[in-house]
Amino acid sequence: MKHFFATILFSLSLVSSVVQAQDVYMPYNQDTYHLIDRYQIKYGNQVPQLHTNVKPFGRRDVAALAETVAPHAQHAVDQFNTQYLLNDNWNYTALDSNESKKPILNYFYRNKTDLYHYENKDFSVRVNPVFHGELGLDNQIPDYFQFTNTRGIQLEGSLDGRFGFYTFIGENQVRYPAYVVDRINRDGVVPHEGYWKYFKGDQGYDFITARAYLNYSLSKHVEIQLGHDRHFIGDGYRSLVYSDYAPPAFFLKLNTRVWKLHYMNLFQELTADYERGGDDLLLPKKYMAFHRLGINITNNFNLGLFESIILSREKGRFELQYLNPIIFYRSIEQMLGSQDNAMLGADFRWNIRNRVQVYGQLMLDEFLLREIKAMNGWWANKQAGQVGVKYIDALGIPNLDLQGEVNIIRPYTYQHIDQYTNYQHYRQSLAHPNGANLYEFIGIVRYQPMPRLSLVGKAIATQFGQDLVTATDTINWGNNVNLSYGLRPSTYGHSIAQGISTSQLHLDVTATYQFRHNVFMDLKGIIRNTNATESSLSRNSNIVSLAFRWNIPQRLNEF
Template identity: 40%
Template structure:
């Protein structure tokens, strides 16, 4: 049914030019947030929904260049030119020459700074870029030397100015640092990736060998409605974390409908995810069963500075007919549809906000509610008082120092949040949390400083302090969202954040990146991670040094 609906929309597609999306990574997101703050006014991007369209980002950056009140530094102008050159197909004719390479290779290669090969005419806009990353590390806790070896290709463009397309393919071999291996063993999955081949996962020969692919098409159904269909990820929020939907889990098949009307943006997301908690047959021939996800998010700009969004989502599975078409309605209240069906699906709702002011500051936050019953919600420590909250802020050009930015963020998640009594309905895709990497039953403080002293040098320092209550093999204290919340729960009342065996994590990271050429970076990173588990006499101290080179790809962030 959803496929028929999708094909109908294609047949009715209008004549508007199509735009695919910017990369979804922390570095790109920080630049977008910084320059929206510098603009002094919330833009039509609605940056709480990421990734954003390349077309919209180029519009923001070109308008900002002519804004005298923005007080842009030479480094800012370099960054704006970088963002524009990365999406040069949306530049006006007079700005196009800035994206040209000074030394094309064999006439047709590297004609543009951002593309290995590109061509553009009235019928097609086509871009091809290689992907490469090699990182070498030292980890005092790992028996084997960690490294990353990634090779791939990225293709994007438009056909007849009506249909946009994107595809990314990579082949990867990674030996992770020890703490990431431990996370992978606990969740039986590797962060961000989904399927991997892991021979001898419990030995020193740990190697994640996997092929990664993402791809989608986009088109404009009518002037105000854009459609995306394919395998990719999404992120909701302006913070480092998202309590609503993050990019931490594996890519998933989805249909996304985004409607922009004036100050309003309405996003509908319909997705098929993977329930890896259902065991395969002994011979491994059975297909992993799907689970389904539907989300509505309404965002509105109030005045020049305040954005407020509300959302609802539902995750479900084990239907004889697959995706329940009752949840395809883009405007209905999903909780009503769920109740009307007599279902026990997992419904989550909440809100997010962002307030930018004085061209230097931004406050943002989220509140997510997983369960609400007036009769019990006021009871002290009721187990189903499940909610998550976030509050954060950014200060750019700190104390007048150009391109020195500071960000702080506090997150908390109640016990049993995101979990369910069915593996088809927990807030999980391919065994990985759809929101925060830590799952539930924790508090977290993040402090990040970013400094760009010269055009091509990027420095950052990150501090993460967390306290989480860990489950035992017997008792479910509400931290592991893969577990059935009715299984081995010790009591119904008196539950509090951090219950169980307390684990305190202190994570410090210094990183430096130098842009050698467009999207070609040399990276240096130092990480110190200390774990204190109640009952243990000594802390577990982890020191990791890494150096690497990457081209047309971002650094993997394992901040947990």
Template identity: 40%
Template sequence: MQKKLSFRLFCPLGILILLSVHSLTFAQGAYIPYDRDYYHKIERYEILQGKTNPFFNTGYKPFRRDIVAQYLDSLAENPEVIQSKADQFNLNYLSQDSWEFSKREIPGSKKPFLKSLYRRQGDFAHYEGEEFGIHLAPVIYLSGGTETDNERNPARLARGLALRGSVDKKVGFYTYLTTSEVFFPSWVKDYAEYNGAVPGEGFWKEYESDGYSYFSALGHVSFQITKHIEIQVGHDRNFAGEGYRSFQISDFSNPYMFVKFNTKVWKFQLTNLWTQMTADVFYNRGRPTDGRYPQKYFAYNRLGFNVGKNMNLGFFSSIMTDKINFNYFNPFIFLRWVEQQQGTPDKVMLGIDGKWIFTPGMELYGQFALDEFVFNEFFEIDGEGSKRNKYGAQLGYKYINVLGLKNLDFQLEWNQARPYTFQEKVDYQSYSNWRTPLTHPRGANFREFVGILRYQPLPRLDLNLTGMYQYFGADENANVNWGGDVLKNRLENSPTGLFGNYIGQGIENRVIQSNFTASYMLKHNLFIDGSHYYRRRTAQDLNSPVSSHYLQLAIRWNFVRPDFNF
């Protein structure tokens, strides 16, 4: 019955979409994969100008290629943002990646390979016609390194391809396929063993007893329904907010199937996301096994809008449920109200995010995600440390061209989440996917400071120094729940009652970590990376601090630089 109802619902919708697309004349591009370094180059222009850009809302990622190309075209002759050779290089680099949508003349390769390959710097091969366009690029990542007190040297080999294009300039598509073998640094391996999942990936196999092997496949199709409404269907990740972390939805977990509507009218952008995620995984001897894994469903609505010329606010509501509920398919409804009418059976989050470019070159941003709210207990009038007041909060600051030094950018961010936030009392309703958190990698019951210094002294050279401090509470064992592990039931095995719950409860841990990376672009999207990690952890159950140095050298081609800052 449920399958028939689903077919009846989506069949007329599909016909409507096809008819609408058939009559459109708007250009349509695929989405640009989310990469923090890449997206920073786009977003810094907006901060330098001192005002929000009219083309897209940066509070929800990823961005569409054709819209980014329009934005870059508008900046080409703007001295406010093109202030150095590195700025001009970045503009040309970003434009080259989406050259087919630019109205400017984007130069091709000076020396194509065999006359037909690499005619464009970012495309191994391409064809661009009136009815059809396709762009193919190889994907390679090879890294090797050494870590103190680690018998296995961390290393990774990934290879694959990326394919994107459009049909009739109206339908955009993208696919990304890689296969990888990897030996992680010690703390990443510990994280993967604890969760039974590789961060950012799904099904994995054991590789040489202490490594991981996995296949990655991402892809989506996007098309315009009307001038202002667009739909995207795919298998990928999403990210909400302006920060390094997110308490709404982040790119940390495994890709998932989703349908997304984007409606942009005047200063408003409404994003509706419906997804199917993996609730749990079956294991045999500690490894994922074949079988139909339990599924769950996530609905998310965010309304973002510009306030004046230099401020943007976003209001969101989201809901996690262990079964399909058609009540959550209404894109213009307050999800908390709907869930309440159903007898409060599901996990609901509400919140706000925003940014304020208070002067050209400087931005304040933040998020607040609320799980449960009781006024007197929230302000500790009736009780301190209430378990019912669960929330995540973020506050951040960005400074572009620090002290007038071109292409030196600074970011400082504070994050915290109270114990038991993102957990739920019903199985398969926690904010997780494939056994990894859907928001912050630490889950909950933590405080964190992140500082990032980015510098581009030469057009092809990027330097990145990231520092991180975390204070969090951990569980002694699997039978105790202090509120940090989002996979646990919030009503089971909790040593505390309704009150007396504070961040850091359980086994106190403190982590200090730094990461310095130098990336040099040899050719378009072909990089050599050298990086050094230092990590030091102290905990109540450790006799002495555990520290390590990890030194790595890598070459990557059309591959997002891995991030081990968790």
């Protein structure tokens, strides 16, 4: 399959004749992307080519947005943030102020953003170290510190004005809070990561994180990308379509942007299952074919339609008919007589008066109108919905940004017959990290009182139903995507939050100080209360931590 994708990439490159400079992508970081989000709401009608529903964003688009914001940035914080975005994307703008006054040994940090860089008319490269050191205390595990120790390197650049490339590799040792260990014990995998092993007995986890891609502009409007990375679809804090919760996966992506349209095709090779102890065995494969069409109906209103197929053929083969980038996959599925997992839906984003954004998603895993109208709790009424609001400079206070979001996911959504067709990769959900069978309410307050200091408070309240899994019995109430819907207890009578009733409140307050470009210190406090009707599943945690980060986002486990 990888050789097949590579052949496509090579063949298309040969037939391309009208090419613009490549566009490397800005690594996805929720804190940095909030700045982009903020300024897109305030000034995005002047930069309509930035479709915020598909992440990550190209550096060229981010630089263009920052150039639009720069003349309007009157407040010191906005000036600082705008200059940060310009400097971080210095090779796509002439408005950066990135020259370093004191290079180290004349070779290192010749600009403010990169440990080392080189650029001429044919080639550019940026090299940066990556480090994340964190210590914390969890009242549930008082005998030792939780910690994170990540060391790595990030490299990106361009060649001949046509190819862009990016590589990140990091080596990690992590000791998690107790609630994360509960998730690891449930699913057998480390959240967000692939292969792992124990560190210091069974007190910590050791793993390597790697992401890389090569992208090429086929024409002025079409770009192709091949690599191993994560993606995120939507404008919300959560995505009910495709999130960055699961580990990176091999992919081929085509982005077509013309007029008011953005059309994305994404083909991925996923890992269907993972069991520790099978280190010498090839892990089973499955595949995803996904596409989304977005249109800017006006400069401040975007509407998107999407669909996806999860499939697997005998001996790990891909179904070549799903390479068709235009036709509805559901019609292909019916013609094949297959039992592939098909999903479709829509999303929208509406910016109002350069101050408020209303957004949402609707995802249909299964839909039968007569069963909806019957209101009898048919198990296959598998749908998910999201609606949210962002309020920029709230109440007239500069750089006080608020966000509220509601997510509702019916039982058995994302589940399927087995691991070869369910909506997961490496035993981790491709959409919401908590799976399904839930109501969720999210409130976020972000305040930047001075240029280098950011304060963020989050409250995530979830009502959900857990599945009953014991050594002798499994009753699937529709929460865990890894379970087969064949294990459900009945055909009718299902409702959201059924099963082991659980109420969970996750509170997070974080103060982040940026010492220099992409060098951060985080002071974090988490209060997390989980109350379930099954007492062994209840847990009340109080966690405090201090972290030092260099060219890497926070490691968040908000499930």
